[in-house]
Amino acid sequence: MSHIIVIGAGQAGASLVAKLRNSGFDGKITLIGAETAPPYQRPPLSKAYLLGEMDEERLYLRPESFYAENDxxxxxxxxxxxxxxxRREVVIGDERIAYDQLALTTGSVPRLLPDAIGGRLQGVHVVRTLADVNRMAPEFTQGRRVLIIGGGYIGLEAAAVAAKKGLHVTLVEMADRLLQRVAAPETSSYFRALHTAHGVDIREGIGLERLTGDGRISGAVLSDGTKLDLDFAVVGVGIAPNTDLAQAAGLRIDNGIWTDAQGRTSDPAIWAAGDCTSFPYRGGRIRLESVPNAIDQAEVVACNMMGEAVDYVAKPWFWSDQYDVKLQIAGLNLGYDNVVTRRGEHDGSTSFWYYRGDQLLAVDAMNDPRAYMVGKRLIEAGKTADKATVADPSADLKPLLR
Structure with missing residues (x-):
């Protein structure tokens, strides 16, 4: 009987094994995960779960019984x-497990602060796993002082939770502005104003020199010489693809585990999907860190493991929840050279449309689901949007879809 092993029990791994069974695969399936919890959603960890608005079992992608019921x-x-x-074997201690096909859905790992600047002090946290958030949750108590290191989406989401819980929040971002790597200045300004209005002390263009404390963090020294007294810190300085196993096995690595358009690695019996992979995209290669990519790519890989020959065509979209604002992003803004602003119907509702010349590349929509959906459909269809129409808040966007 054919045996498929999937290493990595996150969103991609869970999606892959479910797709195999739903598509009629009747061989043996083994899903291996490093964490003790069954596959779960990660996005709510830094939002609803950390706020105490969602219990652990609601995070689970499927009840644990699902796996036994589906063999x-x-x-x-x-x-x-x-x-x-x-030998086509997976090694776990003294155990060797044979496979016919193997899929790597090992995800990504958070970048840590160096030990030399206090990265291992107690009270210094990252936001990646359920265990990470369970460790940090008791720290979020009203009146305490927290330093958020990094002004990307993870850092901003953690800052929003801390501010909502009544903590004193300082956020430092080494780059000139928040979200510099992923968003236009317009989006950065929107979220700077949002967090400032909620009492977050945002310091852009300022890095961390070191964290201080005897065993446990008690303060920080910033690159401008400022000294802060702190109770804890949250590090959100990015993630890296988890490629250790693949690299040790001799697989090709290229900003992640290299795969072809169908999800096959440099070893024809090994596949990969999710955050850990880089794959062909519009004449180049890309690695996407998103739930939709993990699901869609994993399902394509499952089909191809069963003998189909389907290319994965990524349709990037993302989201972030901060306070009462839902940010929805469609497309990738790589190579944009101009941005059109569209004011929404409600206070605080707006969208920013990224173009290269006259070609629409991406949309950032804040509390404006209509703009997001129109932009997403246009981008996925390879169409653009007339800039004058987009910029006119009274203009109906729907005719753009015709």
Missing amino acids: ITLRLGTLVDAIDPE
Whole structure:
């Protein structure tokens, strides 16, 4: 009987094994995860779950019973030591498990602060796993002082939770502005104003020199010489693809685990999907860190493991929730050279439309689902949007879809 092993029990891994069974695969499936919890949603960790508005079981993608009911062997709390591609075996301690096909859905890992500047002090947290958030949750108590290091979406979401819970929040971003790597100045300004209005002390163009404390963090020294007294810190300085197993197995690495358009790695018996991969995209290669990509790519890989030959065509979209604002992003703004602003119907509702010349590339929509949906459909269809129409808040966007 054919045996498929999937290493990585996150969104991509769970989607892949479910798709295999739903598509009629009747062989053996083993899903291996390093965490003790069954596959769960990550986005709510830094929002609803940290706020205490969602309990753990609601995070689970499916009830744990789903895996047994679908004859999927779920091995949790299990670290894979190595992959032996020549023998087609996965090594776990003294155990060797043979596979016919293997899929890597190992996700990504947070970038940590160096030990030399206090990165290992107690009270210094990252936001990636359920265990990470469970460790930090008791720190979010009214009146305490927190430093958020990094002005990307994870840092901003953590800052929003802290501010809502009544903490004193300082956020430092080494770049000249928030979200500099992923968004236009217009979007950065929108979220700077939003967080400032909620009492967050935002310091852009300022880095962290070091964290201070004897065993546990008690303060920080910033690059401009400012000294802060702190109770804890949250580090949000990005993530890196989790490629250690793949690299040790001799697979090709290129800003993630290299795959072809169908999700196959440099070893024809090994596939990969999700945050850990880089894949062909519009003449180049890209790595996407998003839930939709993890699901869609994993499902395409599952089909191809069963003998289909389907290319994965990414349709990037993302979201972030901060306070009462829902940011929805469609497309990728890579290479944009101008931005059109559209005022929404309600106070605080707006969207920013990214163009290269006259070609629409992406849309950032804040509390404006209508603008987001029109932009998303246009981008996915390869169409553009007349700039004058977009800029006119009284103009109906729907005719743009014709």
